[in-house]
Amino acid sequence: MFSDILTVMWKERKGLLRYQGSRTRAVLGLLIPMVMLGIYLPLQIGRALVEGPWSLVASVFIPMMSVGMMIPESFAGERERHTLGTLLASRLPDRAILFGKVAVAVGYAWGMALMLLLVSLVMVNVTHWDGQVLLYTPIMALANVALSLLMASLVAGLGVLISLRSATVQEAQQTLMAATLFPLVLLQMIPLLLLNVVPDGKARLRELVATANPTQIILIVMAVLVVLDLGLLMAAMARFKRARLILD
Amino acid sequence: MTETAIRIENLTRDFETVRAVDGLSLEVPSGIIFGFLGPNGAGKTTTINLLLGLLEPTDGLAEVLGFDTQAQADEVRARTGALLEHPGLYEQLSAEDNLEFYGRVWHMTPAERQARIKELLTHMGVWERRKERVGTWSKGMKQKLALARAMLHRPPLIFLDEPTAGLDVVAATAVRDDLEALAVREGVTVFLTTHNMAEAERLCGQVAVIREGRLVAVGHPDELRARTGGPRLEIFGRGFNDNVLNLLRTRPEVVAAGVQNEHLAIDLREGTDVAPLVSLMVSTGVQVEEVRRGKASLEEVFLTLMEEER
Numbered sequence: 001m002f003s004d005i006l007t008v009m010w011k012e013r014k015g016l017l018r019y020q021g022s023r024t025r026a027v028l029g030l031l032i033p034m035v036m037l038g039i040y041l042p043l044q045i046g047r048a049l050v051e052g053p054w055s056l057v058a059s060v061f062i063p064m065m066s067v068g069m070m071i072p073e074s075f076a077g078e079r080e081r082h083t084l085g086t087l088l089a090s091r092l093p094d095r096a097i098l099f100g101k102v103a104v105a106v107g108y109a110w111g112m113a114l115m116l117l118l119v120s121l122v123m124v125n126v127t128h129w130d131g132q133v134l135l136y137t138p139i140m141a142l143a144n145v146a147l148s149l150l151m152a153s154l155v156a157g158l159g160v161l162i163s164l165r166s167a168t169v170q171e172a173q174q175t176l177m178a179a180t181l182f183p184l185v186l187l188q189m190i191p192l193l194l195l196n197v198v199p200d201g202k203a204r205l206r207e208l209v210a211t212a213n214p215t216q217i218i219l220i221v222m223a224v225l226v227v228l229d230l231g232l233l234m235a236a237m238a239r240f241k242r243a244r245l246i247l248d
Numbered sequence: 249m250t251e252t253a254i255r256i257e258n259l260t261r262d263f264e265t266v267r268a269v270d271g272l273s274l275e276v277p278s279g280i281i282f283g284f285l286g287p288n289g290a291g292k293t294t295t296i297n298l299l300l301g302l303l304e305p306t307d308g309l310a311e312v313l314g315f316d317t318q319a320q321a322d323e324v325r326a327r328t329g330a331l332l333e334h335p336g337l338y339e340q341l342s343a344e345d346n347l348e349f350y351g352r353v354w355h356m357t358p359a360e361r362q363a364r365i366k367e368l369l370t371h372m373g374v375w376e377r378r379k380e381r382v383g384t385w386s387k388g389m390k391q392k393l394a395l396a397r398a399m400l401h402r403p404p405l406i407f408l409d410e411p412t413a414g415l416d417v418v419a420a421t422a423v424r425d426d427l428e429a430l431a432v433r434e435g436v437t438v439f440l441t442t443h444n445m446a447e448a449e450r451l452c453g454q455v456a457v458i459r460e461g462r463l464v465a466v467g468h469p470d471e472l473r474a475r476t477g478g479p480r481l482e483i484f485g486r487g488f489n490d491n492v493l494n495l496l497r498t499r500p501e502v503v504a505a506g507v508q509n510e511h512l513a514i515d516l517r518e519g520t521d522v523a524p525l526v527s528l529m530v531s532t533g534v535q536v537e538e539v540r541r542g543k544a545s546l547e548e549v550f551l552t553l554m555e556e557e558r
Contacts, residue, residue: 007352014349015340086336086397089300089407090353091326242321246302 004092008100012074016108029069030112033062038119043127050124050134053214058116059144063109063152064180070105071159072172080168088242098240102160102233106152113148143218150225155180157232164239253278253405253437254299258308261294261461268294270461271308276454278404281431281438283452283469285445285550291461292441293333296407299439300325313405329398329406335390336397339383343374343393346382347400354401368396372426388419392426399430405437412447420444424451445547455546457553464553472549481522483512483529484538492532499525 037058042049049055078084087097117136125134136144159176166172194208195201254276261269269291276282286292297303299312301321309316315323337346344365351361369375372392382390391411398406411427412420428451431438442448448455449469456466465472488507496505496514502525503515512534514525526539 003355004353007349010352011338011341011349014345015338081339082334083336083338085332085334086330086394088302089325089328089330089332090350091322092353093322242302243304246297 001093001096004096005100005103008092008097009104012101012104015074016070016104029066033065033112034116034119037062038116039123042120042123047124047128047134049120050136053140055117055120055136055140055144056147058120059113059148060151062113062116063106063148064155066109066112067105067152067155067159068176068180069173070108071102071156072163072166072169072176074101074105075160075163076166076169076172084245088246094240094242095237098160098236102153102156102236105159106149106156109152109155110149113152114145117144139215139218143222146222147218147225150222150229153229154225154232157229157236160236161232161239164245251278252276252311253313254282254439255311256295256299256308257310259295259298259305259310260307261291261298261303262306268461269298269305272458272461272463273308274456274463274466276437276439278437279435280453281428281440281451283448283455284439284441284458285443285448285455286441286458287443287554289460290458292458293409294461295458296330296332296409296439296441300328300330300407327403327405329401329403331391331394331398331406331408331411333409335394337382337390337394339381341382342379343369343382343385344378346393347397350397350400356401364400364402368400369393371430372396386419388415388422391415391419391423395423395426395430399434399436402434403436405439408438408440410442410444411440412442412444420447427451445545445550449546457550459554469546473546479516479518479520480542481512481514481516481525482540482542483514483526483534483536484510484540485512485534485536487532487534488512492529492534495528495532496525499528501525 041054041058045054078087121134121136128134135141155176158179159172162176162179163172166175191205193201194205198204252275254274256272256274259269259272260267272291272295284292284295294303298305299310299317301317301324304318309318311317312324313327315327317324338349341349347365347368348361351365356364365378366375369378372395374389374392377385377389382393385393395408395411398408408427412423415423424447427438430436431451438451440448440452452469454466454468455472457464457472492512493505493507496502501517501520503517505512505514507513512529516522522539522541526536530536
């Protein structure tokens with residue numbers, strides 16, 4: 001089983017290096033976010049990027065965007081390009097196909113997020129050098145490492161389920177983007193609700209921010225993500241079965 | 249390997265209200281190219297999916313290489329190769345990488361993979377182009393590559409679902425030549441679905457004809473021709489008028505007579521002596537240039553079987 005997963009990963013990685021048939025596109029797909037979030041953002045924000053929660057933006061959005069593109073390509077793409085039938089007619093176990101594809105998408109997104117954090121850190125130190133090396137706080141470093149992995153897994157699990165129900169890659173990518181962005185929009189609305197609907201909302205929000213323990217919040221978010229990730233992975237395992245896929 | 253490569257008993261598969269395969273019973277001997285013929289929607293692809301264990305039958309059972317396709321589907325897939333409705337190639341990868349991937353899938357060692365890929369691509373005449381992206385290849389070349397992929401791990405049985413469909417004459421002939429040469433050289437059993445009767449006639453040691461999921465006939469192409477169509481006489485020349493045709497149709501040994509493509513085609517009963525008929529025509533003023541004896545083609549047999557079923 002493990003060697004079968006590695007085989008699927010080998011193929012996925014090869015395809016990744018030739019995204020839509022072009023090596024240039026694959027390199028650009030890596031360079032553009034690197035320049036935007038790894039160079040431009042540190043230049044704009046400066047030390048606050050390392051000292052505050054700004055780095056979490058990259059840890060959340062990079063996995064969301066890259067897994068959101070890769071998983072539909074990998075799953076819905078196999079059906080759209082008529083390669084799924086042949087893959088299913090081979091001796092590969094269902095789970096090796098599933099895990100191999102998910103592992104490459106999550107690994108790529110996680111690696112990219114970690115690389116971005118490192119590039120950002122170097123950029124901030126270079127451009128805002130004050131004689132001392134600036135580092136992420138331990139809790140922020142942990143949050144970045146764990147959140148980027150958990151977010152990548154979350155979007156991957158959701159992406160598999162959506163891709164298996166979508167007729168085309170484009171449909172899967174659009175649905176997946178909508179499904180991942182909708183909860184974030186909802187989360188942004190909570191402070192607004194507190195401000196406008198709840199009496200004395202501004203004061204309450206200020207109190208909430210002042211009394212909140214960032215470590216506790218991060219741990220709670222991570223615990224929720226772990227539960228969601230496991231649930232989605234199990235749902236994907238139940239759905240990704242030959243007998244069902246061949247009829248889709 | 250077992251003497252029988254595939255054994256099917258009363259195999260049935262329903263899709264909601266449609267019965268795609270209807271009580272199919274069949275045996276495919278090892279080491280031959282077995283043609284599975286039928287019009288579009290006859291149930292050919294569904295049968296292949298059932299034999300590969302990709303679909304579960306509604307009723308009946310099938311054994312492939314001695315393995316139950318339901319209980320031992322993994323064993324079946326581990327020992328077979330397939331070229332399905334579409335070539336199933338990764339167009340962004342090179343030809344070599346496509347085969348490399350499936351070589352890894354079949355757990356071939358690196359040395360085995362390298363040697364086999366070279367052997368197959370050289371045989372197909374595309375070794376020099378192995379590094380090119382498959383997406384840039386012609387349809388015929390892709391189909392050849394897909395055929396190579398199906399045979400890569402030397403399976404004793406391969407399923408080919410209309411391998412020459414949609415190809416031009418030159419590409420189809422090239423694929424057919426490769427298939428025939430490889431099947432003979434490697435002693436592989438081939439389960440070939442097609443609606444190209446000339447292809448089946450040329451390649452297949454045995455054929456089965458299905459319609460609406462039901463088996464209509466099975467046997468060697470010659471047997472089917474003998475069973476369904478009798479001997480035939482084709483006369484080329486001039487003077488095939490209505491009087492001649494009417495006279496022929498009154499003869500007890502003549503089943504049917506008509507002018508086709510400027511020659512006279514006469515279907516005869518078995519054991520008919522042809523010489524008196526030719527003399528008769530000459531005596532009625534027909535100018536005979538050439539006389540050919542033959543039998544109905546597989547295509548004509550197929551059409552007859554389809555008509556009978558209606």
